[in-house]
Amino acid sequence: MSEPLPLSQRRKDLGWFAFFLIHLIASLCIDLQGVLPSSFYPSQLKSFYAYYLTDQADPLLTNQDSPAYIWFKTFIYCEVFFQLPVFVLGMYLLRSRPSSPILNPLLLVYSTHAFTTILPCFSTILTADGDGAPTYDQKVKLVCSYASITIPILFMLFDSWSRVVRDGVTARMAEKKKD
Numbered sequence: 001m002s003e004p005l006p007l008s009q010r011r012k013d014l015g016w017f018a019f020f021l022i023h024l025i026a027s028l029c030i031d032l033q034g035v036l037p038s039s040f041y042p043s044q045l046k047s048f049y050a051y052y053l054t055d056q057a058d059p060l061l062t063n064q065d066s067p068a069y070i071w072f073k074t075f076i077y078c079e080v081f082f083q084l085p086v087f088v089l090g091m092y093l094l095r096s097r098p099s100s101p102i103l104n105p106l107l108l109v110y111s112t113h114a115f116t117t118i119l120p121c122f123s124t125i126l127t128a129d130g131d132g133a134p135t136y137d138q139k140v141k142l143v144c145s146y147a148s149i150t151i152p153i154l155f156m157l158f159d160s161w162s163r164v165v166r167d168g169v170t171a172r173m174a175e176k177k178k179d
Helices: 011-029 043-056 067-096 103-127 136-178
Strands: none
Touching: 011 067, 011 136, 043 136, 067 103, 103 136
């Protein structure tokens, strides 16, 4: 088998690598502040998080300790125990082992999980009302922010699905040649 192209020459893989890296950093710096001890974070990150909550009025992060938002808190724990390891493993495989048989299924499982967990977030943002709910302008910003995550996830989902199908067809053809 020939040596795979370097990551810099595999544009989609480079995009997925960058996506994982950006989301690893964002998860550690922002999303996980609701579940990790505050002593884990420097004051600058705590200040940025407080600013984000005030400026964006994100009903998800603002209310994550409310019993009505336990579903979202569960998603944050999924981020800790599933997504963070996937980001690290995915970056490793994309960079060092692109022909690994687990890479494409990993991308497919992650993107399916991420897409199905972000849909209720959109619904919550769009329907939030009452005291402390985001204004129309804040909702537009939040939807754009969440869309900037969702669109690449959808591309990853379709790309990884096509890779898994391609790998399955290739394996079947190789199996038939043996017979």
